[in-house]
Amino acid sequence: MGGYGDIKLLREDGLRLDGRKIDEMRPVSIEVGILPAADGSAMVTQGLNVAVAAVYGPMEAHPRKIQRQDRAVIDVRYNMAPFSTSDRIRPGYNRRSREISKVTAEALESVVLVERFPRSKIRVEIEILAAEAGTRCAGLTAAAMALADAGIPMRDLIVGVASGKVENIVVLDLDKAEDNYGQADLPVGILPNTGEIAFLQMDGDLSPEEFDLAMEYNFKAAGEIHEIMVEALKKKYEGGEN
Amino acid sequence: MSQGQNDAELRLVTPGMAIGPSAGKRIGSGAIAHNDEIIATKLGWAREFNSTVSVDPINSSYIPRSGDLIVATVAEVRNNLWFMNINGSFQGLLPMSLAPWKVEFGAAREHMGIGDVALARVQEVDECHNVVLTMKGIGLRRLNQGALLTIPVNHIDRIKGVENSRLERLKSASDCRIIVGQNGKIWVDGDAKGIDWAREAINIAQKSGHKSTFDAEMSAHENNAPNRGDE
Numbered sequence: 161m162g163g164y165g166d167i168k169l170l171r172e173d174g175l176r177l178d179g180r181k182i183d184e185m186r187p188v189s190i191e192v193g194i195l196p197a198a199d200g201s202a203m204v205t206q207g208l209n210v211a212v213a214a215v216y217g218p219m220e221a222h223p224r225k226i227q228r229q230d231r232a233v234i235d236v237r238y239n240m241a242p243f244s245t246s247d248r249i250r251p252g253y254n255r256r257s258r259e260i261s262k263v264t265a266e267a268l269e270s271v272v273l274v275e276r277f278p279r280s281k282i283r284v285e286i287e288i289l290a291a292e293a294g295t296r297c298a299g300l301t302a303a304a305m306a307l308a309d310a311g312i313p314m315r316d317l318i319v320g321v322a323s324g325k326v327e328n329i330v331v332l333d334l335d336k337a338e339d340n341y342g343q344a345d346l347p348v349g350i351l352p353n354t355g356e357i358a359f360l361q362m363d364g365d366l367s368p369e370e371f372d373l374a375m376e377y378n379f380k381a382a383g384e385i386h387e388i389m390v391e392a393l394k395k396k397y398e399g400g401e402n
Numbered sequence: 403m404s405q406g407q408n409d410a411e412l413r414l415v416t417p418g419m420a421i422g423p424s425a426g427k428r429i430g431s432g433a434i435a436h437n438d439e440i441i442a443t444k445l446g447w448a449r450e451f452n453s454t455v456s457v458d459p460i461n462s463s464y465i466p467r468s469g470d471l472i473v474a475t476v477a478e479v480r481n482n483l484w485f486m487n488i489n490g491s492f493q494g495l496l497p498m499s500l501a502p503w504k505v506e507f508g509a510a511r512e513h514m515g516i517g518d519v520a521l522a523r524v525q526e527v528d529e530c531h532n533v534v535l536t537m538k539g540i541g542l543r544r545l546n547q548g549a550l551l552t553i554p555v556n557h558i559d560r561i562k563g564v565e566n567s568r569l570e571r572l573k574s575a576s577d578c579r580i581i582v583g584q585n586g587k588i589w590v591d592g593d594a595k596g597i598d599w600a601r602e603a604i605n606i607a608q609k610s611g612h613k614s615t616f617d618a619e620m621s622a623h624e625n626n627a628p629n630r631g632d633e
Contacts, residue, residue: 200461218463218491229530271417273434273443278530280491308417311461311556313443315434316418353418353441393416393445397460397612 167341169326176326178335185321185333185381190301190392192309200310202392204302207335208292213302214285215310221281232277236265238299240288260296261286267349267359268303273313282312293339297322297347300359305389309396315351317389318358319382322347323374330370332377346374352386355379415442421455430456446556460612462556464490464585466533470524473550473583474535476516481508486522489552489585492531500525500536502543519545519589521581548579548591551604555586557611561604568620575627576600595628 170176180186186207195201198214205211221227226235238260242249268284284306286299297320304318324334326342334342344364351358366374415421421433421440429435432444433455442448446459466472466488474486477493482505486494498505503513514520521543525536537543553561562569562582573580576599578592590600603623610616 199463220492277491280531308445309461311444311446311459311463313432314417315436315441315443317416351418353420354436390416390419394414397414397445 167337169338169341170329176331176335177337180333182329182331183377183380185384186335188385188388190305190388192305192392192396198306198310200306200308200312202302202305202309204298204305206294206298206301207333208290209288209295209298210290211295211298211302212287212289213299213306214287215282215303215306215312216285217282217310218277218280218312219283221279226281227279230278231274232272232280232282234265234268234272234274234282234284236261236268236284236286236303238264238286238288238296240291240295244288244291244295260299263359263361264296264300264303267300267318268307270356270358271304271314271316271318271351272307273315276313282307293334293336294320294322294347296320297349300349301385301389305392308393316353316356317351317386318349319352319385319389320347320349321378321381321385323377323381325364325366325370325374330366330373330377332381344370344374346371346378348375348378348382350379350382352382352389413448414446415448415457416445417443421448421457422450426453428454430454432457432459459556461554464488464555466490466494466524466527466585468524468527470584471581472522472524472535472585473545473581473587473589474520474522474585475550475587476514476518476520479511479514479516481510484510484514486520486535488524488533488535489555489583489587490533492533494522494524494533494535496520496522496535496537500534500538502537514544519550521545521583521589545581545589545591548589549597549601551588551590551601553586553588553604553608554611555584557607558582558584558586560611560616561588561607571624572600572603575624576603577628599623599626599628 189205192202194203200215203212240249284303288295300320323332323346324342325344326338344366348360349358419442424435424440440455442457444459446457474488477487478485482498484496488494522535522537526534576596578596581589
């Protein structure tokens with residue numbers, strides 16, 4: 161990800177190609193409880209990304225060799241639908257989906273109170289129905305929402321958000337062109353209430369100052385997305401009162 | 403609303419949300435203490451009662467506890483025990499020594515096969531979630547007929563009402579035998595009309611059990627009970 165020479169990703173007026181400011185994220189909408197058969201589910205739309213997550217469990221972990229006597233294991237399967245991009249994606253697990261499943265599981269394990277469910281498994285399925293860069297972040301947010309919807313105890317939600325660098329300028333929430341032709345990408349999983357970081361990856365190079373600015377953008381966006389998450393959870397149960 | 407709390411103390415919280423300072427409070431279910439604050443761990447209604455702060459979850463799985471009366475389904479049969487689906491994370495184990503019949507080794511299938519439903523009690527749960535069930539006790543038996551329905555575990559108290567008052571009304575209005583298992587499984591037996599009516603009542607609890615409109619919806623449904631005119 162070293163940039164692609166003369167490809168212009170910023171307009172002369174300083175805005176990005178889709179008209180956003182450099183610290184503006186794509187519109188986000190979230191809905192929970194969309195899959196009646198699942199214990200918990202959520203759909204996150206971020207720009208043109210559509211991520212659906214379903215949670216099943218906690219259930220007895222099978223095969224037994226994956227069981228942990230003192231805690232639950234979180235089994236995440238991230239998958240991009242064949243029709244999620246203009247180039248058909250070959251169905252099935254691949255290196256990228258395996259990697260994203262692993263980092264997502266590790267991020268979720270840091271917030272779920274896994275010690276409450278020894279020998280159990282919590283199954284999280286993330287399906288990307290439409291992709292336009294940043295699907296691992298949308299998928300992580302959807303998974304956290306689905307876990308909350310399923311009533312799995314968690315010490316915080318997780319917000320997936322990314323910043324990056326295009327034309328030597330740090331920008332928030334890369335779209336497809338910026339992701340493909342930009343200079344760096346910094347996806348982060350943030351715990352919005354505690355400010356902790358559950359996962360962080362970096363592709364490309366950022367100077368320490370650029371990194372700090374990218375993280376500042378990420379935390380700002382995480383706060384905004386967290387508000388949308390809370391509203392979505394409350395909306396499903398609005399009018400509710402025991 | 404429970405006694406000892408007011409409207410200000412009842413609010414919808416999401417995981418990670420601070421409920422209040424932890425000083426002088428006891429931490430109940432659905433909450434943890436972190437940095438002198440009480441943090442919600444589940445989506446639900448935060449409550450404070452007798453200085454104990456807890457969260458009543460909107461959605462929850464069944465966590466078996468010793469003594470629970472449950473409606474379980476046979477999932478697997480071995481020569482000397484049954485594995486029962488208890489609507490929880492793990493299957494329950496019913497050894498032939500805790501069955502209500504005298505069972506010869508290898509003859510467990512003659513008494514209950516896969517898919518059969520039984521009323522059982524949780525005998526023991528260990529720290530590794532091994533659940534042992536018993537069918538030795540008054541009223542514990544195989545349920546041979548009727549319908550098996552499901553509601554969210556956290557709505558069981560709603561369908562039962564205060565001191566089982568609503569459940570008794572449902573039983574008399576539908577003219578059905580109804581057993582509400584603490585695992586969210588409900589067994590209903592009676593005539594088809596009564597079962598249909600009870601099924602509809604349980605659907606209301608499933609959809610609106612967490613809403614303030616639940617009592618009104620349930621009262622309206624009770625007015626359409628098949629047995630109402632006979633009372």
